[in-house]
Amino acid sequence: MDAIKEKLLSDTVQRVLDMIVQVNFPLDSIDAFVVSDVMGFGTTVDEKILGLEGLKKLIADQQVQSKGLDLKFKTSLIHSRIFARENAAFYSYDFTITIKIGTEETFLPLRFSIVFEYMDDQWKLVHWHGSQAVNSEGDTWHRNELVRKNEALQKLVGEKTADLAQKNAQLEKAIQTLKETQDQLIQQEKLASLGQLTAGIAHEIKNPLNFVNNFSELSTDFIDEIEVELEKTAESPEKENIKELLHDIKSNLGKIRHHGSRADSIVKSMLMHSRGGAGTVEPTDLNALIREYANLAFHGMRANKNPINVDIRLDLDETIGLVSLNAEDFSRVVLNLIKNAFDAMRDKISVVGSDYKAKLEIRTMNLPNKVLVEVEDNGPGVPEEIRDKLLMPFFTTKKGTEGTGLGLSITHDIIKSHLGSLEIESSVGEFTRFRIELPIN
Amino acid sequence: MKILFVDDEKDVEALFRQKFRKEIKSGEIELAFAFSGKEALNILGEENPPKFVYVFSDINMPGMSGLELLDQIKTRFPNIQVSMISAYGDSENYDRAMNSGAKGFFTKPVDFERLKTEIAEMVKNQ
Known part of the structure; x- marks a missing residue:
């Protein structure tokens, strides 16, 4: 060039x-x-x-x-x-x-x-x-670099996805908690109004009942006075007849007074139960409470329709001594659990027949820092799938109007208010066991 | 001695008249009945000063409550003793009544023995 x-x-x-x-x-x-x-x-x-x-x-x-x-x-x-x-x-x-x-x-x-x-x-x-x-030795077509970038991206996406999944789970849990709280509030509201209603009704019944009792008592007193006056008159067949009649009236008045008292005590216990949290936490002889209410529940059941024969065994650990609890509330726990057991065993009798012997066992036991109360029946048991619904308010397996679905829910609430726990163990066809653990402080 | 019972239940009159039959017959006491707080104030206001010595009043009544009546009587007729008779024997009602100058507090169903003792005591002091 x-x-x-x-x-x-x-x-x-x-x-x-x-x-x-x-x-x-x-x-x-x-x-x-x-x-x-x-x-x-x-x-x-x-x-x-x-x-x-x-x-x-x-x-x-x-x-x-x-x-x-x-x-x-x-x-x-x-x-x-x-x-x-x-x-x-x-x-x-x-x-x-x-x-x-x-x-x-x-x-x-x-x-x-x-x-x-x-x-x-x-x-x-x-x-x-x-x-x-670019720094990519031997990577002619940038393949390796692309693969690396892709991997990095996938990792990032993975991390973000995991992050999102975790956040989602947290949100779902929060929603769940909210729903549960809302349900509880609704139930508490319902229970509160139910309690108020019961208290109101009980009070309204109490007043007329007082009249019934007072007037029957007064009339009995008057008949006593009439009898005294009558003795001052001359004997006659008519006098004998009057005396007999007066005796019958007095006996009738006695019956009115007696049944009035019965109604009065029912109204009183209704008032006691509807007054939630009226009782106070006091050292209580838990074994004595269980004995008393097991007896009450049994006789209540025998006096009602469809009584059943039940072998009740109490295995009470006397070393538990006095337990701090609200006796009024806790008596409801004992009553509810025993009543449920009776109802369940009655169902089993109607299915299995008279070969089946209904048996109820109530135990107390002294555990480290807590007391165990067990109520176990050999009834039909609770199927796994409904076990966790059992404590929900208004959940009931009982037919028609037999159950309110409140018994176990109230029971659970009372145990929770004692900072205790309630567990249900069951095997279908064999047994149901309610385990209550109460802390001792 | 004149005693006024205030209760919205009309049968209270028959019950108390029968329960205190002997005391009424002997002239120891004289009973009057009012079925509302307003009626009670009217009866007490008929004479000046009223001859009534003692008022027993229910708390839960339609219109003027027994506790309001208690306040009114204590203001207008401070010499009249007032005791409450209520089915609601809770401490809130009790404290309010006692703080407003009630002489006593009876829960329903009424313990007539206690009521008779209370009245007999009052008769003795007259």
């Missing part, structure tokens, strides 16, 4: 490099050494330029972005070649940009190839390709 043509080539190469590096490179001078249909690739996806105007815009953008940055460029030629007939040339460079921000220096390693064509006695840029050198 002659010297002039070679000089022209090296000048043109230098201008292209200057165009890239210099911040103030004059854009209108580009036309002189670049063909109009120049094509090039930059380092980023959108840097795919076809035509002179595109190149000018790229350089202009670059100049704007470089303003105020402390940039240093270092170019070193890797390879160059002049093509046959000396009408085309190709150069490849390593192109390192150092960007200094504060005291931090960042290196940007680039590769840059340029192709020139000799036309009309001038060398002109026809193609360039800039790319960023």
